[in-house]
Amino acid sequence: MKVLIIGGTGEMGQWFTRFFKNNGYEVTVWGSGGKVEIARKMGVEFAPDLDMAISESDIVIVTVPIDITEQVIIETAPKMKSGSLLMDLTSLKVKPTEVMKEYAPADVEILGTHPMFGPSIPSLHGQIFILTPIEGRCKKWFPVIRALLEDNGAHIEVISAQEHDRFVSVVQGLTHFAYITIGTTFNRLDFSVAQSRRFMSPVYDIMVDFVGRILGQNPYLYAFIQMENPEVLKVHEAFMQECRDMSAIVREHDVESFISRMKEASVHFGDTSAALRRSDKLINSKIAELDELVNSIGMEKGLRHIYSDVVHVGIVKKVTPRSVVLSTGSKLVSLKLENIRLLSPEEHRKWKTENLREYSRDISVIIPKGADPEVIRSIIRTNMNVISVQLIDTYTCAKSDTGSSVTYRVGVIGDANATVVNNEIAALLTGIGCKLRG
Known part of the structure; x- marks a missing residue:
């Protein structure tokens, strides 16, 4: 199945x-900038001839800026092959x-889609995807695309x-407008956002991060979301009228009107208790990692830098609301909390296994009669500093009343004290009835 x-x-x-590509489709890409190197990096072909690629593809997807989407559809749709899908x-x-319906041949199916997420998400799990099929124009492909998603x-x-x-005139139009306007208000007031974080509440901190998230992205995208949807202007008018009305109430110190407006809005909003619980969950998740780091001062932790993907492993020396300092042995490393993710114990161990030198120690024991050497091998693996355990020698004397003589080769993580680990394993084995040899 070919996708362009x-x-x-x-x-x-x-x-x-x-x-x-990950779902088994043969993908070809095209972009007006001719960035062949991006296609190469993704392991797909950059279309050398766009018209030919359109005519040969089973699915053609248009994902370009809003202001040129209609023109790209007009140029693309008539060139598509019979039975294909335009999205x-x-x-x-x-x-x-409307443009797809007008310009796509009758035997080409069409499907409007809107993924309600950005390119930073790792997968589709839990994400909302809106489909707007046109009646009679997507009988074959609609169930295919829906099932895939x-x-x-x-x-x-x-x-x-x-x-x-x-819906999106509010879901995107109002929220983006409000956040961007908060950002431009900061600018008008010459208000220092960085300094204000010294006095932040969790709610303010999250709100400011969302403002910064919007302001830091492509301004053209947000301009077109505001300007290309005719429904947005109605939302703006309602929002600005509410701002004017609420400001007038505040100016007049009309407490009863303020309370009445807030109560009416609460009733219309619906289940504010559920909103409180969801926002509490968001706030708690934001501070949970900070709490774990604070409780880990003096302990070794692994931190993955979200953007560079570099892992820093060291002793946690200091934690502030904005940063963490690690001692990596040779130097101190200061990292901003928003840029890092705390590794789980399993991820920490995996990193050490892959990046630190492994030391081997052989240990020979006589195991109890009837004991399974493989079971004992798995018991040795429970030591957190053990990377691997190999069974390298087994000897059983038929005339002996004792169990088999077994030798294990134990791989120890490079930053652990191999002698201490060896003594811990020896104590463990004697504790379950084994007798050390040599």
């Missing part, structure tokens, strides 16, 4: 290139689906293009 992704060298295009991944649905863990919502644009 127009815009496949962009961030979302790269995400879906990897997704379709778009933009955050608006009415205009793209659901099999990879996505939650599918099927609505009309008109419903989609109304």
Whole structure:
């Protein structure tokens, strides 16, 4: 099955290139920037002839900026082969689906889609994916695409293009508008966000991070989300009117009106208790790692840098609300908390196994009669500093009343004291009835 992704060298295009490739599709990408090296890095072909690639593909996906999506569809749709599928991944649905319907041949199926996530997510598990099929234009491919997404863990919502644009005018239009406006207000007030973090509450900290998250991304994308959806302007008017009304109430010190507005909004909102629990969960997850690091001062921990993927292993020396300091033996390393992830014990052990030199120690014992050498081997593996255990020699004397003589070769993690580990294993083996030899 051949998939062509127009815009496949962009961030979302790269995400879906990897997704379709990992699901067994033959993927070709094309981008106006001609970034062949990105295609090569992903292990797919960059289309040398776009028109030919369109005519040969079973699925063509358009994932380009909103303002040029319609033009790309107009140029692409007529060139598609019979029985193929044309999809778009933009955050608006009415205009793209109307253009697909108009320009795609009758024997080419069309499907509007909107992934409600960005390219930083690792997988589809738990992510919402909106599909806006046009009646009579996606009988063959709709179940195929839906099954592919659901099999990879996505939650599918099927609505009309008109419903989609109304909902996202609030879900994206209002939230982005509010966050961006908070950011521009900081700028207008010449307010130091960095200094304000000295006095932050968990809620403020999370809110500011979301503001920064939006401000730090592609401004063109957010401009087009605001400007290309006609429903957004109605939302802006309602929002600004509420801001004016609430500001007037505050100016007049009208406590009763303020309380009344807040209570009415609470009733309309619905289950505020569930919202409180979900937000508590978010806040607690944010501080849980900090608490674990604070409780680990003086202990060895592994920290993976999220962006460079470099792992730092060392003794935790100091923890602040914004950073952690590790002693790696030769130097102190200071890392920002937002840039790192604490390794689990299993990940920490795996890193040490793969990156530290292994020391071998042989230990010979006479095991109890009837004991299984393999079971004893698995018992030795329970020592946290043991990487591997090999059974290298077994001798059983038929005339002896004792059990077999067994020799194990034990691999010890490089930063552990091999003598101490050897003594721990010896104590363990004698404790279960083995007799040390030599």
